[in-house]
Amino acid sequence: MTDDLSVDDLRRRLPASDPLVPGRVHEVLSAVADDAEVLTYDVPARSITEVVRRSYAQDEPNLLPLVEPLEPLGDALVLVCQVESGPEIITVLLRAADRGFVSATAHDRSVGAQHVTAAELTALLRSTQAPGAAEALTVTLRLAPEERIGIFVQGAHPTARTLLIKYTLATENGFDVRGLHAFADALLALEAQTVPFCIVTSGTSMTTVALGDERRSVIAAMTVHGIGTHPQPTEKAP
Incomplete structure (x- = not known):
């Protein structure tokens, strides 16, 4: 509820x-x-x-x-x-x-923030069959290997609900959204858990990766292409 x-x-x-x-x-x-x-x-x-x-x-x-x-x-x-x-x-x-x-x-979240390098995230994405990982890898590979990517922690359920609303609207507005529903399903399966996430942006593409145990595995990922080429969707509160 x-x-x-x-x-x-x-x-x-x-x-x-x-x-x-x-x-x-x-x-x-x-x-x-x-x-x-x-x-x-x-x-x-x-x-x-x-x-x-x-x-x-x-x-x-x-x-x-x-x-x-x-x-x-x-x-x-x-x-x-x-x-x-x-x-x-x-x-x-x-x-x-x-x-x-x-x-x-x-x-x-900027104080003592946790990070993962692009090289570390690339290795995680290459080693998994998690939903959306292959598409996320194509974005992450565009970064310099030493680039640091911030990690933030959020509740799995509210994150899934918010992203479903936001990126369903984004799809309707012409964005190329890949892996949204598999990503949301993977998060919803975690019930009340909190999950570490990281976001990779390169050019007009952005990928969101949910990390697993001790940030050494990938739960799922989703990717959006076309950022900056369409009006941003208006997000409604869940």
Whole structure:
């Protein structure tokens, strides 16, 4: 289940003075437009706690305070709400049952960002039969081997939903979109997991690659050709 929440809804649900709410959360939410997209998805409290502690405790310790208040909730559903502003992403957790505030954090993805080189990504794409990998390889091969490609982490389900909407519209507007549905299906199969992604752009082509365990494998990829040659599609919030 998902829910439509606005930026203003999140502002009103944040406690005005609470040590669980970093000041930067208030600052970013105050600065973003009222109609900025809020990405929402629900997940069991126990699941998101285990994922964060297992996968991000070392590289992104600022996420630990986000999940510490979840332990008493057990398997109850938590609504994850995310708003992007440049390289920063605000995450607010609400109880799914009553939309009560649980915790929040601000994360600057440009600080200590993870990367993969074009040569490393090329090797991964060549070694897999994952959906869309062959087409993604044709774009990645255009880069210099030493070029660094940023890695970012997002929820598999909301990413799949957002890309399905955006690139179905893109197809209708004349873009050459390849591998979208297989890419989305692969992400939807991961249920509540978070996944590392990277985006490669070369000329009028862009490919999005979902990486697997410890970023040493490829889950799936999708590629768009014709960027810059057509008007950009208007993306609707999922």
